[in-house]
Amino acid sequence: MQSTIDAKQVLKDIWGYDSFRPLQAESVDCVLHRRDSVTVLPTGGGKSICYQAPALCLDGMAVVVSPLISLMKDQVDALRACGVEAAFANSTQSPDEKRKVVQQIRAGTLKLLYVAPERLLTEQMLTFLQSANVSCFAIDEAHCISNWGHDFRPEYRGLRTLKERFPGLAVHAFTATATESVRDDIVAQLALDQPKVLVGSFDRPNLVYRMLAASNRSQQILDVIKRHPNESGIIYCISRKEVESMVELLQSMGHSALAYHAGMSDIDRKSNQEAFINDQCNIIVATVAFGMGIDKSNVRYVIHSGMPKSIEHYQQESGRAGRDGLESECVLIYSGRDIVVWSKMLSDGNSEFNEAAKESLEAINRLCTSATCRHRSIVEHFGQKFDKENCGGCDVCLGEIEMMDDPITLSQKILSCVVRVNERFGAGHVAKVLAGATEQRVIDLGHDKLSTYGLLRESGVRAIRLWIDQLTSQGFLRRESEYQTLSLTDAGKRLLRRDGAPQLSFSAAATSRTKSSRTTSTLTSWEGVDRELFDDLRRHRAQIASELNVPAYIVFNDATLRDLARFKPSTQKDFGNIRGVGQQKAERYAEGFLALIAIRPDRTDIGMRNTTPSATTVDTQNSNSFRAFPMFQRGESIEQVAASMERATSTIWQYLQDFLRFNEISDCSPWVDPAICNRVLSQKALASQGKLKPLYEHFNGEIGYEQLRIVLICDQISSQQ
Numbered sequence: 215m216q217s218t219i220d221a222k223q224v225l226k227d228i229w230g231y232d233s234f235r236p237l238q239a240e241s242v243d244c245v246l247h248r249r250d251s252v253t254v255l256p257t258g259g260g261k262s263i264c265y266q267a268p269a270l271c272l273d274g275m276a277v278v279v280s281p282l283i284s285l286m287k288d289q290v291d292a293l294r295a296c297g298v299e300a301a302f303a304n305s306t307q308s309p310d311e312k313r314k315v316v317q318q319i320r321a322g323t324l325k326l327l328y329v330a331p332e333r334l335l336t337e338q339m340l341t342f343l344q345s346a347n348v349s350c351f352a353i354d355e356a357h358c359i360s361n362w363g364h365d366f367r368p369e370y371r372g373l374r375t376l377k378e379r380f381p382g383l384a385v386h387a388f389t390a391t392a393t394e395s396v397r398d399d400i401v402a403q404l405a406l407d408q409p410k411v412l413v414g415s416f417d418r419p420n421l422v423y424r425m426l427a428a429s430n431r432s433q434q435i436l437d438v439i440k441r442h443p444n445e446s447g448i449i450y451c452i453s454r455k456e457v458e459s460m461v462e463l464l465q466s467m468g469h470s471a472l473a474y475h476a477g478m479s480d481i482d483r484k485s486n487q488e489a490f491i492n493d494q495c496n497i498i499v500a501t502v503a504f505g506m507g508i509d510k511s512n513v514r515y516v517i518h519s520g521m522p523k524s525i526e527h528y529q530q531e532s533g534r535a536g537r538d539g540l541e542s543e544c545v546l547i548y549s550g551r552d553i554v555v556w557s558k559m560l561s562d563g564n565s566e567f568n569e570a571a572k573e574s575l576e577a578i579n580r581l582c583t584s585a586t587c588r589h590r591s592i593v594e595h596f597g598q599k600f601d602k603e604n605c606g607g608c609d610v611c612l613g614e615i616e617m618m619d620d621p622i623t624l625s626q627k628i629l630s631c632v633v634r635v636n637e638r639f640g641a642g643h644v645a646k647v648l649a650g651a652t653e654q655r656v657i658d659l660g661h662d663k664l665s666t667y668g669l670l671r672e673s674g675v676r677a678i679r680l681w682i683d684q685l686t687s688q689g690f691l692r693r694e695s696e697y698q699t700l701s702l703t704d705a706g707k708r709l710l711r712r713d714g715a716p717q718l719s720f721s722a723a724a725t726s727r728t729k730s731s732r733t734t735s736t737l738t739s740w741e742g743v744d745r746e747l748f749d750d751l752r753r754h755r756a757q758i759a760s761e762l763n764v765p766a767y768i769v770f771n772d773a774t775l776r777d778l779a780r781f782k783p784s785t786q787k788d789f790g791n792i793r794g795v796g797q798q799k800a801e802r803y804a805e806g807f808l809a810l811i812a813i814r815p816d817r818t819d820i821g822m823r824n825t826t827p828s829a830t831t832v833d834t835q836n837s838n839s840f841r842a843f844p845m846f847q848r849g850e851s852i853e854q855v856a857a858s859m860e861r862a863t864s865t866i867w868q869y870l871q872d873f874l875r876f877n878e879i880s881d882c883s884p885w886v887d888p889a890i891c892n893r894v895l896s897q898k899a900l901a902s903q904g905k906l907k908p909l910y911e912h913f914n915g916e917i918g919y920e921q922l923r924i925v926l927i928c929d930q931i932s933s934q935q
């Protein structure tokens with residue numbers, strides 16, 4: 215029987231990764247022990263490795279069911295680049311290619327075979343596979359089997375026959391779709407036998423979420439793009455028309471942007487998609503038709519120029535950012551009008567605008583207009599717990615949202631204006647009256663004579679609209695009829711009597727005071743990276759990719775490239791130790807990349823010497839140290855960091871030293887009690903020439919060496935500031 219230890223070795227040798235991510239080991243175990251399973255991990259969570267790694271340990275060949283040819287091709291290319299014998303069987307292959315695959319299967323050399331369900335389920339294929347040495351079945355994008363899901367594919371339904379035709383083999387399902395009903399449906403439809411169901415956390419900590427009330431959408435979009443020069447991004451628009459005008463605008467400003475929507479020919483769509491995947495174009499502007507089947511790992515930002523239909527859709531679409539685990543930005547620009555547009559589209563179109571669709575729209579609207587941590591809201595929406603107080607990765611937690619001081623009085627003003635206009639007008643009009651607009655219609659209706667006219671003049675229409683949306687999503691106001699007229703709910707009536715707790719906020723970004731600075735986490739992911747070298751390495755990667763005719767990230771993903779430009783390995787062995795470099799890639803690519811690294815002056819060292827106050831430089835060879843930085847930045851405790859990195863606390867104390875020195879931080883209060891700090895500082899003269907023992911003894915060993923060292927480092931940094 216194979217063990218998880220073998221799979222771990224495979225993970226290191228083939229992919230160059232040291233450890234499994236959360237739930238991967240459990241999922242791998244199911245495959246190794248031939249137990250049916252369902253693994254639910256968010257996009258980028260690393261589902262493929264869950265069946266690929268154990269498939270290499272098992273005798274025989276794993277059959278992977280995948281819905282799209284483009285996905286299969288990507289996966290097979292990526293596996294081959296790591297030296298794994300993998301192939302696909304689909305309709306695009308020539309008879310010759312098909313014959314070759316059959317030969318490989320007969321010879322027993324193929325480890326993974328990717329196949330679309332309709333092809334797998336042909337009698338010919340099933341019979342053939344029954345005579346071959348199949349180790350297990352992996353069903354990718356398994357939610358396609360459920361008509362509760364958003365990508366139902368009838369051809370997936372036939373997969374239930376696998377358990378009948380291959381009674382001895384386990385079937386493993388993988389999906390990123392979170393809802394329980396879909397999960398149950400997968401188990402039932404595939405007729406899984408007492409499956410292990412593994413559900414990962416839906417949080418994507420490397421994504422920074424920002425929800426902006428629309429003010430000037432194009433400008434807001436341009437602001438995001440400006441933060442990501444020469445990086446890949448996706449912009450989602452609700453309509454084709456909007457896609458086209460956005461592409462035109464971006465192109466006219468010199469950005470490399472292409473369109474993708476259902477109204478284009480297949481050929482145009484495909485060529486634009488490929489240009490994006492291969493890094494020949496940076497930005498793709500698309501309707502939601504785009505994305506399924508995109509495995510591109512280095513999408514650095516996803517912008518929604520309008521509100522998506524549901525939180526489920528938002529999670530899927532924004533989830534296409536940062537698959538490589540590096541920090542990426544997800545910006546959603548919303549306005550109250552988006553709901554109206556969607557309601558209309560959904561009720562006019564072929565799908566019925568039913569209660570469930572309406573509830574989904576309300577849920578995403580609440581997410582946008584509330585001032586609750588975005589990570590928390592999304593995770594809790596999927597029924598999971600979120601235990602961080604401050605996620606450090608959303609506009610709310612980053613302090614970009616301004617909470618209104620006296621929300622009750624402010625709400626009263628708004629609600630009484632709704633009453634004054636007899637609950638017969640929409641949000642736009644109410645906002646204008648409160649803002650004291652001099653528009654003819656306001657005057658004609660005599661609304662300039664109302665006591666609430668101009669009551670919120672200083673705030674402006676935009677802010678008032680936003681507050682109206684917030685009061686609506688918090689249940690104090692409701693929108694009714696096709697004119698979206700506002701009226702008070704019972705809770706709203708109580709609030710007029712100051713009974714209730716509304717939360718009103720205003721996004722700093724909406725006032726165009728968008729923080730242009732990157733978040734701390736983004737900075738960290740570039741920390742120590744020689745940017746010029748990174749660009750050189752990127753060009754080299756592009757060249758290799760085009761010779762091999764594969765997307766660039768299949769050669770190495772961005773995370774690996776940054777580590778190369780950060781740690782600058784000089785030998786083949788060091789090169790092989792970089793995360794994401796397996797044996798085959800080390801052999802193939804070391805020479806070219808090492809040559810480029812060798813001709814770079816060691817800027818990192820120079821930089822360190824200039825910026826670190828201490829003579830001891832930061833241990834730049836230690837990538838783990840850098841990985842701890844974002845956690846320290848969020849003020850996480852030594853114990854927390856140790857637990858998430860699975861390292862001893864003594865190691866984490868050392869990382870903390872690196873962190874403080876590197877960032878020149880002189881405040882150690884998150885890690886050392888200020889009272890202890892003061893006690894140590896009052897006696898610091900005892901620690902002459904860096905010897906801590908006298909200090910340690912002075913406190914009778916009550917204060918550990920680690921804490922003493924941290925206090926002294928911070929003191930030194932502060933004396934140099």
Ligand code: ADP
Pocket residue numbers: 231232233234235238255256257258259260261262263509511537538539771
């Ligand atoms: P999913 O299919 O769940 O969206 P992928 O299988 O495409 O995710 O994996 C996302 C990225 O994470 C890939 O670049 C993959 O190589 C990387 N990855 C997967 N497992 C690990 C691991 N244990 N350590 C580091 N990187 C990993």
Ligand code: ZN
Pocket residue numbers: 586587588589590604605606607608609610611612
């Ligand atoms: Zn947050």
